[in-house]
Amino acid sequence: MIPLLIYIAIFVAAFFLVTKVVQGAGLKDYTSLKTVTFGDESAVRPNRAAGVISILTIFLMWGIFTGSSLLPSFLHAPGPFEGTATFTYTAQVEGQAPDDATVTVVVHPREQETEAPQVEPGDGFAKNDSAAIAQWRTGLINVARNDEISKSDGNQVIAINGQKIAPGESVEVEGGVVTLSDKGTPNFQPTRGWQMEPLYLPAPEAVWVRSIEIAKEGFRNFTLLEHLGYSLFRVVVGFLLGALVGIPLGYAMGLSDWFRGWFDPIVEFMRPVPPLALIPLVIIWAGIGEAGKIILLFLAALWIMAIAARSGVSGVKISKVHAAYSLGASKWQIMRYVIVPNSLPEIFTGARVAMGVCWGTVVAAELVAAEQGAGMMIMTASKFQNTDIVIMGIILIGVIGFGIDMLMRWAERLLVPWKGKG
Amino acid sequence: MTGLSIQNLSMRFDLPNGDHVQALQDVSLDLKAGELLSVLGPSGCGKTTLLNIVAGFLAPTSGKLVLNGHDIKGPDAERGMVFQQGALFEWMSVRENVGFGPSMKGTPKIDKDKTVDHLLDVVGLQDFKEKAVYELSGGMQQRVALARCLANDPDVILMDEPLGALDALTREKMQSLVLKLWKETGKTIILITHSVEEALLLGERLIVMAPRPGRIHKEYRLPFADLGVDADLREVKKHPEFGPRREEILNMIWDMEEEIMGGTEDAA
Numbered sequence: 001m002i003p004l005l006i007y008i009a010i011f012v013a014a015f016f017l018v019t020k021v022v023q024g025a026g027l028k029d030y031t032s033l034k035t036v037t038f039g040d041e042s043a044v045r046p047n048r049a050a051g052v053i054s055i056l057t058i059f060l061m062w063g064i065f066t067g068s069s070l071l072p073s074f075l076h077a078p079g080p081f082e083g084t085a086t087f088t089y090t091a092q093v094e095g096q097a098p099d100d101a102t103v104t105v106v107v108h109p110r111e112q113e114t115e116a117p118q119v120e121p122g123d124g125f126a127k128n129d130s131a132a133i134a135q136w137r138t139g140l141i142n143v144a145r146n147d148e149i150s151k152s153d154g155n156q157v158i159a160i161n162g163q164k165i166a167p168g169e170s171v172e173v174e175g176g177v178v179t180l181s182d183k184g185t186p187n188f189q190p191t192r193g194w195q196m197e198p199l200y201l202p203a204p205e206a207v208w209v210r211s212i213e214i215a216k217e218g219f220r221n222f223t224l225l226e227h228l229g230y231s232l233f234r235v236v237v238g239f240l241l242g243a244l245v246g247i248p249l250g251y252a253m254g255l256s257d258w259f260r261g262w263f264d265p266i267v268e269f270m271r272p273v274p275p276l277a278l279i280p281l282v283i284i285w286a287g288i289g290e291a292g293k294i295i296l297l298f299l300a301a302l303w304i305m306a307i308a309a310r311s312g313v314s315g316v317k318i319s320k321v322h323a324a325y326s327l328g329a330s331k332w333q334i335m336r337y338v339i340v341p342n343s344l345p346e347i348f349t350g351a352r353v354a355m356g357v358c359w360g361t362v363v364a365a366e367l368v369a370a371e372q373g374a375g376m377m378i379m380t381a382s383k384f385q386n387t388d389i390v391i392m393g394i395i396l397i398g399v400i401g402f403g404i405d406m407l408m409r410w411a412e413r414l415l416v417p418w419k420g421k422g
Numbered sequence: 423m424t425g426l427s428i429q430n431l432s433m434r435f436d437l438p439n440g441d442h443v444q445a446l447q448d449v450s451l452d453l454k455a456g457e458l459l460s461v462l463g464p465s466g467c468g469k470t471t472l473l474n475i476v477a478g479f480l481a482p483t484s485g486k487l488v489l490n491g492h493d494i495k496g497p498d499a500e501r502g503m504v505f506q507q508g509a510l511f512e513w514m515s516v517r518e519n520v521g522f523g524p525s526m527k528g529t530p531k532i533d534k535d536k537t538v539d540h541l542l543d544v545v546g547l548q549d550f551k552e553k554a555v556y557e558l559s560g561g562m563q564q565r566v567a568l569a570r571c572l573a574n575d576p577d578v579i580l581m582d583e584p585l586g587a588l589d590a591l592t593r594e595k596m597q598s599l600v601l602k603l604w605k606e607t608g609k610t611i612i613l614i615t616h617s618v619e620e621a622l623l624l625g626e627r628l629i630v631m632a633p634r635p636g637r638i639h640k641e642y643r644l645p646f647a648d649l650g651v652d653a654d655l656r657e658v659k660k661h662p663e664f665g666p667r668r669e670e671i672l673n674m675i676w677d678m679e680e681e682i683m684g685g686t687e688d689a690a
Binding site (some may be wrong): 317319320322323324325326327328329330333337338341342344416417418421 | 477478479496497498499501502503505506508509510511512513522523526527554556570571574576580
C-alpha cells in the first residue's frame with residue numbers, strides 16, 4: 001500500500017513539475033497549437049520526460065525498498081532492526097515470588113553467522129538468557145531452559161517488560177515484538193521495517209553484480225551467452241521452419257478453394273490453441289531435447305504465418321490482378337510480381353507476432369525442461385532461491401524480446417516501404 | 423478485318439436466392455480501329471460488366487466477341503485496361519510500373535527503357551521516374567496508369583472511370599491528355615464514365631445504356647472529340663450543339679433513374 005502511494009505521489013508530482021513548470025514555455029509546433037487534444041489521438045504523443053521519469057521511478061522504488069547502496073541512505077525505507085535488543089520477562093512458580101530476568105538478543109544480517117552473546121546468569125530462580133536471530137527471522141527463546149525451576153515444574157512466563165502476557169498475546173519491546181507461544185515460550189520477532197528481504201527482492205546493484213558474475217563464470221555449465229543463444233537459436237529455427245511451411249500453405253489457401261476448404265478447419269482450430277498447451281504432448285512425443293522444443297515453436301509459428309499469408313493473398317485488390325493480366329502477365333508472373341509483393345506487409349506483421357509468440361513459448365518450454373536456455377536459467381535459479389538471477393533473467397528476456405520486435409520493425413520498414421500505401 | 427465486334431452479347435447470372443440478373447441483353451456493337459467510344463448509363467446498366475467481358479475477365483452467357491478477326495477468350499495484352507484508381511503496383515517505382523508490360527513479355531532492356539522514357543515524356547512524368555507511386559498525387563498516378571497501358575501497345579484501351587476520383591481541374595487536364603494520346607496513338611478506346619460532359623467531350627461515339635436488362639438505349643456520333651484534340655476543352659463546351667446534347671442525355675439518364683427508384687418502391 002505504501003509503495004503504491006509513493007508511486008502515485010511521484011507520478012502526480014512529476015506531472016505537475018514537468019508539464020506546468022518545465023515545459024510551460026515549450027516549443028510551439030503544429031500539434032502543440034491544437035486546442036482539441038482530448039479525443040484527438042494524433043495529438044497524443046508519448047511525453048519523453050514522462051518516459052524517462054517512469055523508468056527512473058521504477059529503479060528509485062526498487063532502491064528505496066531494498067535499501068540500495070546506490071541511493072543515499074536518507075531515501076531508504078526504514079530497514080530491518082539490526083543490533084542488540086533486550087527485554088525482561090517475569091517468571092512465576094506457584095508458591096514463590098515472581099522473579100525477573102533479562103533476555104539479550106543479537107539481531108544480525110542473514111549471511112553473517114553470529115553466536116548468542118555470553119550473559120551473566122543474574123540472581124533469583126529465573127536466569128538471564130541470550131539468543132542470536134537473523135534479520136527477517138523469528139526465534140523461540142526457551143527462557144526456562146537455564147532457570148532453577150524447569151517448565152515442567154510449573155515455571156511460567158507471566159509478563160514481558162512488566163506487561164502481563166498470556167499464551168497467544170504479544171508485547172512490543174525494543175527492536176521487535178515478543179509473542180508468547182501456545183506452550184508459553186516467548187517468541188522474538190525483530191522489527192522488519194518496510195524494506196523487502198533480499199531473498200524476495202535483491203537490491204538493483206546485487207542483481208547487477210550477479211549478472212556480471214554469471215556473464216563471467218556462466219551458470220550451470222553454460223555461459224550466459226550460451227543460455228540466451230540456445231533460446232534464440234530455438235526461436236529462430238522454429239520460426240523459420242514455421243514460416244517455410246506456413247507461408248506456402250497460406251498462399252495455397254488464398255489461391256485455391258480446395259486448399260482453403262481442406263485446411264481452414266485445421267488452421268482455425270489450431271490457431272486458438274495456446275502453444276503452451278501443446279508442451280505436454282510434444283514432450284510425450286519428442287522428449288525434452290532440442291527436437292521437442294523446435295517442434296513446439298514450429299507449431300507456434302506455423303498457424304500464425306499461414307493465416308498471415310492467406311490474408312495477404314486475399315487482400316490483393318482485384319484491380320491489380322486484372323491490370324497485370326491485361327498487361328500480359330502469366331499466372332506465374334502474377335504470383336511473382338503481384339501476389340507475393342502485395343502480401344509481404346501482412347506476412348511481416350504475422351512474422352512479428354509469430355516471433356513474439358515463439359519467444360514467449362520458448363521461455364515457457366525451457367521452464368518445463370531444458371539443459372540450457374533463458375527459461376531454464378530462471379527456473380533453476382528460483383529453485384535455489386537465487387532471486388537475483390531470476391530478476392536478471394526476466395530483464396534479459398524482456399530486453400531480447402523487445403530487441404526482436406525492434407529488429408522486425410526495422411526490417412519491415414526497409415523491405416516493405418509500401419506497407420499501408422496501397 | 424480490323425476493329426472490335428460485339429455480337430448479341432448477353433450476360434445472365436443466377437443469385438443464391440433462385441433469382442437471376444440479366445446484366446446484359448443482346449448487346450451488339452461494332453468499333454472500327456481507332457474509334458473512341460464513351461459509355462454512359464445509370465448505375466446497374468451493365469456498363470462495367472460489358473467492359474469486363476471485353477477485357478476478358480468475364481465470360482458472357484451468349485454472344486460473340488471478335489477483335490481483329492479472332493475471338494476474345496480471356497485477358498490479353500492486346501486489350502489494355504485503365505482503372506479508376508488503386509491498380510498501380512505500389513511496390514514498384516514509376517519506371518517499373520510503366521515498364522511492367524514489356525517486362526512480362528521479356529522485351530530487351532534497351533527497348534523497354536526507350537519505350538518507358540518516351541511514354542514518361544508524353545505524360546509529363548520524366549522527373550518522377552524513380553519515385554514510388556504512392557508518393558504521387560492522384561492525377562499523376564492516373565498518368566502512370568495511362569503510360570503503363572500504352573507501354574504494352576495494345577490494340578484496344580478499356581477505361582473504367584479512369585478520371586472519376588480526380589478533382590475538377592486535374593480531371594480537365596487529364597481529359598485533354600486522353601484526347602491527345604488517342605489522336606497520337608490511334609488506339610481504339612472504350613471509356614466508361616459517370617460524367618455526361620466527359621462522355622460528350624471524349625466520345626467520338628457515345629452510347630447510353632439502360633438498365634434491367636442492360637442494353638444499348640441510344641447511340642450518338644459526336645464532333646466534340648475531334649474538336650477537342652486541338653482546342654481548349656472549355657471552348658469546345660461552348661459549341662452550340664454541346665449544351666442541348668448534354669441536357670438531352672441528362673434527362674434521359676434522369677428518367678431511367680426515376681424508373682429504377684419507382685420500381686424498387688413498387689417491389690417494396
